[in-house]
Amino acid sequence: MRHAFGVGAAALCAAVVLVGCTDGPSKTGEAAGAGPTSPSPSSTPTAANPRVVAPAAGPEEQFNALALGSRFFFDGQGTASAAAAMKRYCELLGEKELNGLPPAQWLAEKELTKPDGPRVLGDGVSRFCPERGATLKAASEGSYERWFVAGTYEVGSGPKQMPAGSYVAAGALRDCYWERTSKSGEVLDNQFATSAQETRVTVRAGDGQFTSRGCGAWKPES
Structure with missing residues (x-):
């Protein structure tokens, strides 16, 4: 029986010669017939594996x-x-x-x-x-409707100016004050409301400045 087992082992070794055969454990400790393994992307760089792909930033x-x-x-x-x-x-x-x-x-x-x-x-x-x-x-x-909150604005068509036109301020207005002044600062018209739901003003092309406080946002009246 021992002789027959030995012949069978030799024949099996010949049949798998392409993938390797050994009578004992590999010197490298790897399984018989196993090829070199590829490093995982998270492996530490070494001389044999100098390029490690870092995960892409999100x-x-x-x-x-x-x-x-x-x-x-x-x-x-x-x-x-x-x-x-x-x-x-x-x-x-x-x-x-x-x-x-x-x-x-x-x-x-x-x-x-x-x-x-x-x-x-x-x-x-x-x-x-x-x-x-x-x-x-x-x-x-710059293609949007402009509103004007508290402050003083020069009247004109520039990017930081208030165009002439009709405006409305609406909401729970408390102590709302506005005034139109000439270019020299003379008061042309003004109004003070201790309480109001809305108020309107027409800013004219010849005005110098428009000042408002406590009125919320002035929106162009459609």
Whole structure:
């Protein structure tokens, strides 16, 4: 019986010669016939495996790197990442108004004027809220309705001026005051309301300035 077993073993070895055969354990400790194994992507680089592919950065990491390398800052960001702040901005752009202004005007006057604002916000909108692209486009092009909150505005057609026209302020108005003045500062017309639901004013092309406080936002009257 021992002789027959030996012949069978020899024949089996001949049949599998292409994949290797050994009477004992491999000197390398590998299973018989096993070829070299490929390193996993997370393996530590060695002389035999110098190139290890690092996992690709996700959109959050890419945006964080972009914002970190810019001069732009997010208001109220605190310790949150730039990506988290941008996602919050995406939510804000879906509101009807921000700080008394329509979202496109808020973007144009408060955010796109910051250093690197157009580049960072453009990248953020395309990554995290492409549905807000129309708002960003309107802000970039200046094609939005302008509202005027508390302050003094020169009357004119410039980017920081108040165009002539009719305006309305509505809501729970308390101690609302407005005045129209000439270019020399003479009061042409004014009004003070301790309590009102709405008030109107017509700013004329020949006026010099328009001043308002406590009236909320003045919106063009359609």
